[in-house]
Amino acid sequence: MSSNLINRRVTLSSRPKGIPQAEHFSVDEIPVPDLVDGEILIENDYWSVDPAMRGWVNDLPNYLPPVEVGATMRSLAVGKVVASRHPDYRADEIVMGMFGWQRFTVCKGEDVDRKVTETDLPPSLALGIMGLNGVTAYFGLLDICDPQPGETVVVSTAAGAVGSAVGQLAKIRGCKTVGITSSEEKMALCREKFGYDQVINYREENVADAIKTVCPDGVNCYFDNTSGPISDAVMSNLAIGARITICGTASIADWDPLPQGPRVHRQLLVARARMQGLIVFDYKDRYDEAYVALAGWIRDGKLAYNEQVLDGAEAAPDAIAMLYRGENSGKLLIKVD
Amino acid sequence: MSSNLINRRVTLSSRPKGIPQAEHFSVDEIPVPDLVDGEILIENDYWSVDPAMRGWVNDLPNYLPPVEVGATMRSLAVGKVVASRHPDYRADEIVMGMFGWQRFTVCKGEDVDRKVTETDLPPSLALGIMGLNGVTAYFGLLDICDPQPGETVVVSTAAGAVGSAVGQLAKIRGCKTVGITSSEEKMALCREKFGYDQVINYREENVADAIKTVCPDGVNCYFDNTSGPISDAVMSNLAIGARITICGTASIADWDPLPQGPRVHRQLLVARARMQGLIVFDYKDRYDEAYVALAGWIRDGKLAYNEQVLDGAEAAPDAIAMLYRGENSGKLLIKVD
Numbered sequence: 001m002s003s004n005l006i007n008r009r010v011t012l013s014s015r016p017k018g019i020p021q022a023e024h025f026s027v028d029e030i031p032v033p034d035l036v037d038g039e040i041l042i043e044n045d046y047w048s049v050d051p052a053m054r055g056w057v058n059d060l061p062n063y064l065p066p067v068e069v070g071a072t073m074r075s076l077a078v079g080k081v082v083a084s085r086h087p088d089y090r091a092d093e094i095v096m097g098m099f100g101w102q103r104f105t106v107c108k109g110e111d112v113d114r115k116v117t118e119t120d121l122p123p124s125l126a127l128g129i130m131g132l133n134g135v136t137a138y139f140g141l142l143d144i145c146d147p148q149p150g151e152t153v154v155v156s157t158a159a160g161a162v163g164s165a166v167g168q169l170a171k172i173r174g175c176k177t178v179g180i181t182s183s184e185e186k187m188a189l190c191r192e193k194f195g196y197d198q199v200i201n202y203r204e205e206n207v208a209d210a211i212k213t214v215c216p217d218g219v220n221c222y223f224d225n226t227s228g229p230i231s232d233a234v235m236s237n238l239a240i241g242a243r244i245t246i247c248g249t250a251s252i253a254d255w256d257p258l259p260q261g262p263r264v265h266r267q268l269l270v271a272r273a274r275m276q277g278l279i280v281f282d283y284k285d286r287y288d289e290a291y292v293a294l295a296g297w298i299r300d301g302k303l304a305y306n307e308q309v310l311d312g313a314e315a316a317p318d319a320i321a322m323l324y325r326g327e328n329s330g331k332l333l334i335k336v337d
Numbered sequence: 338m339s340s341n342l343i344n345r346r347v348t349l350s351s352r353p354k355g356i357p358q359a360e361h362f363s364v365d366e367i368p369v370p371d372l373v374d375g376e377i378l379i380e381n382d383y384w385s386v387d388p389a390m391r392g393w394v395n396d397l398p399n400y401l402p403p404v405e406v407g408a409t410m411r412s413l414a415v416g417k418v419v420a421s422r423h424p425d426y427r428a429d430e431i432v433m434g435m436f437g438w439q440r441f442t443v444c445k446g447e448d449v450d451r452k453v454t455e456t457d458l459p460p461s462l463a464l465g466i467m468g469l470n471g472v473t474a475y476f477g478l479l480d481i482c483d484p485q486p487g488e489t490v491v492v493s494t495a496a497g498a499v500g501s502a503v504g505q506l507a508k509i510r511g512c513k514t515v516g517i518t519s520s521e522e523k524m525a526l527c528r529e530k531f532g533y534d535q536v537i538n539y540r541e542e543n544v545a546d547a548i549k550t551v552c553p554d555g556v557n558c559y560f561d562n563t564s565g566p567i568s569d570a571v572m573s574n575l576a577i578g579a580r581i582t583i584c585g586t587a588s589i590a591d592w593d594p595l596p597q598g599p600r601v602h603r604q605l606l607v608a609r610a611r612m613q614g615l616i617v618f619d620y621k622d623r624y625d626e627a628y629v630a631l632a633g634w635i636r637d638g639k640l641a642y643n644e645q646v647l648d649g650a651e652a653a654p655d656a657i658a659m660l661y662r663g664e665n666s667g668k669l670l671i672k673v674d
Contacts, residue, residue: 061607227602246606258599265564266592269583269614270398277606 005032008337009072009102010316012057018254019324020057025073025317032104040089040112042105044079046309048127049319049332051225051248060256063279073101073316078116078126079336094119096126101316103336114287118295128161128331129305130294136247136280137165138290141223142173143283144276145243149174151220152239154211155196156230157250159186161306161331164194165294166223168303171195175221178214180207180230182326189329193304207233218242218271226251228261235267242273250324306330312337342369345674346409346439347653349394355591356661357394362410362654369441377426377449379442381416383646385464386656386669388562388585397593400616410438410653415453415463416673431456433463438653440673451624455632465498465668466642467631473584473617474502475627478560479510480620481613482580486511488557489576491548492533493567494587496523498643498668501531502631503560505640508532512558515551517544517567519663526666530641544570555579555608563588565598572604579610587661643667649674 006029013026035041055062056074067074077099081089086109089095094116099105116126128134140162147153153170157163158179167177167190179196181187182203190196198214200207207230211219218239224231228251235244252259268275283290297303308328310319316334323332343366350363372378392399393411404411414436418426423446426432431453436442453463465471477499484490490507494500495516504514504527516533518524519540527533535551537544544567548556555576561568565588572581589596605612620627634640645665647656653671660669 063607224602227600227606231602246602249603249606252600252603255603258603260597261600262595263564263589263598264601264612265561265568265583265614266586266589266595267614268612269564269586269616270400272614272616272619274611274613275601275605276611277602277604277609279606279609282609 005104006030007032007102007104008313009100010313012067012069012071012073015059015069016057017256018058019054019321021321022317024057027313027317033106035083035085035106037085038108039106040081040086040109041083042079042095042099042107043082044077044099044103044105044336046078046124046127047101047316047334047336048076048131049310049316049323049328049334050076050132051250051323053320054324063281074098075101076113076127076132077101077105077336078123078131079105094123094126096131101313101334118291121295121298124307124309124333125298125305127333128307129165129298129303130291132280133161133331134165134294135283135287135290136162136278137169138294139280139283139286140245140247140278141166141169141221144245144278145221145223147173147175147221150176152176152178152215152217153221153223154178154180154215154219154234155223156180156234157225157248158196158199159189159194159306159329160225162247163223163225164190164306164330165303167194167196168297170221172297172302178211180234186329189306193306202230208236211237221245223247225249228252232262235262235264238267238271238273240271242271244273244275246275246277253324308332310334342441343367344369344439344441345650346437347650349404349406349408349410352396352406353394354593355395356391356658358658359654361394364650364654370443372420372422372443374422375445376443377418377423377446378420379416379432379436379444380419381414381436381440381442381673383415383461383464384438384653384671384673385413385468386647386653386660386671387413387469388587388660390657391661400618411435412438413450413464413469414438414442414673415460415468416442431460431463433468438650438671455628458632458635461644461646461670462635462642464670465644466502466635466640467628469617470498470668471502471631472620472624472627473499473615474506475631476617476620476623477582477584477615478503478506478558481582481615482558482560484510484512484558487513489513489515489552489554490558490560491515491517491552491556491571492560493517493571494562494585495533495536496526496531496643496666497562499584500560500562501527501643501667502640504531504533505634507558509634509639515548517571523666526643530643539567545573548574558582560584562586565589569599572599572601575604575608575610577608579608581610581612583612583614590661645669647671
């Protein structure tokens with residue numbers, strides 16, 4: 001059945017340095033190949049847009065090889081199985097995985113990250129709060145920082161898809177939460193939708209002074225998505241035994257050569273603090289634990305989320321740059337056209 | 338009995354910024370007060386000279402309040418109890434503690450860090466390999482880095498009092514050890530006395546290139562005492578899951594304002610690495626575990642050490658600066674005159 005289908009897709013057309021821009025991508029159409037044994041055909045419903053995609057297209061050491069120029073852009077997507085020659089998959093099942101920015105994905109069963117079984121929740125959540133965003137927040141906060149009741153947890157990109165979940169999980173853990181964000185609108189979202197106790201606008205305030213004021217006993221846990229001046233400001237206010245999760249590097253446009261910043265060594269030493277990088281894929285064996293917990297909190301109304309949906313393939317080339325410009329509100333998705 | 342004794346001591350005479358120099362100290366003599374109930378009088382045998390003493394005299398946030406100008410210089414020392422009005426101490430017992438750069442120390446029992454009970458080993462070891470140096474190496478390597486057999490462990494200040502013990506403990510754990518040091522003489526010491534598998538001279542070689550050559554699979558554990566360019570070079574060669582202990586900051590002369598260096602965030606992120614500060618005092622409750630293990634390895638000939646002993650109070654004022662000039666070989670001590 002698949003041989004007559006046309007696959008509309010977004011390819012990487014040139015190699016960016018730093019943040020990929022619209023000019024680095026092209027939209028084209030190619031035929032969908034026939035399935036062979038062991039393969040499934042997925043019709044994607046939503047594509048994901050994630051900060052990590054910047055690292056996937058740069059030719060620098062990373063946890064995955066860079067996307068080749070000319071290839072379909074790597075991305076997570078959620079879609080429906082429309083044909084299967086794999087014993088474990090049937091038509092109409094909802095699946096999530098690294099299916100790429102393309103309408104149709106032919107893949108082996110192993111390429112499926114998971115079957116989406118929470119049929120009471122919208123499928124798009126599988127790319128956000130019920131996907132890597134939620135799982136990243138879950139393990140990055142609860143496993144690496146392991147916040148204790150009464151501790152102070154600071155979150156950068158506090159209104160973002162990961163940060164907003166981190167702040168809410170910290171509240172569920174009984175912590176005081178401080179969110180750092182970039183606009184009045186996002187501050188309101190942080191307070192009203194995500195329940196932060198304190199919110200700092202890094203474009204309007206001196207973050208180091210603001211942290212000192214709202215965290216008089218220092219910062220016990222810091223979940224960082226920026227790796228730049230905001231992080232530096234938090235690092236100057238660590239409590240003894242602080243734990244820092246490095247989840248993303250949104251405020252650094254280019255890592256080659258390594259940018260300079262204040263040395264963290266003495267801050268870590270004096271506070272006996274721990275700074276640790278998180279790649280959520282390392283937790284694959286424990287994803288189910290997170291999905292069960294996250295779905296429970298969503299159903300109980302304890303875990304709110306925010307999605308922004310762009311329309312179709314033409315919106316994709318600029319979407320990663322849009323994330324880094326801070327223009328999105330919540331998890332950025334593309335509805336496949 | 339103590340009232341006729343004269344206490345020769347070294348005081349902090351002015352507040353240094355950065356590394357304290359000879360000019361920041363004075364030698365004077367004051368009478369020894371009579372003991373009151375609960376106090377003991379100690380005649381010190383050796384004073385310790387430690388890199389951490391720089392932090393104790395700077396007026397910056399630290400884990401201890403700064404030594405006041407005019408006060409006896411804070412230091413560890415080992416000595417003999419000569420009089421006691423404390424039920425737990427008797428004359429002739431050997432004790433180690435924060436007794437200061439002074440001949441006689443009057444203190445409460447609580448000020449004693451420990452009774453030195455390994456009477457088969459020289460008492461000076463209580464300030465080195467059987468003291469905080471050994472304990473720092475023990476917990477900083479075995480607890481924070483937790484190296485596994487076959488892993489590669491890199492040590493900066495590899496010939497130093499802490500570093501040389503770290504390298505040997507890593508060998509005892511079955512690791513490959515790489516030492517970074519500053520001279521041909523220390524390189525030979527590292528190879529012949531401390532058993533490093535590979536040694537790098539940071540004054541002669543490009544450390545990043547040398548690490549890449551001798552650690553083709555990356556660095557699993559890094560025990561750092563420098564926090565400067567040597568650390569930066571190691572950080573560019575981390576293996577997945579690397580653990581970094583920040584024990585000291587020997588190559589940074591001044592932390593106010595914070596010096597700039599390459600940002601570590603992306604290196605930690607890509608390697609899912611962990612960087613953690615160590616203040617050995619946090620392990621007080623577990624010191625005995627370390628002493629038993631260290632004494633056993635010393636007696637078995639598996640743990641060598643190196644001491645350099647300066648002569649008397651006149652040598653003390655320049656001693657900390659001497660450490661930072663890298664002129665000492667092994668644990669620096671002052672024999673009390």
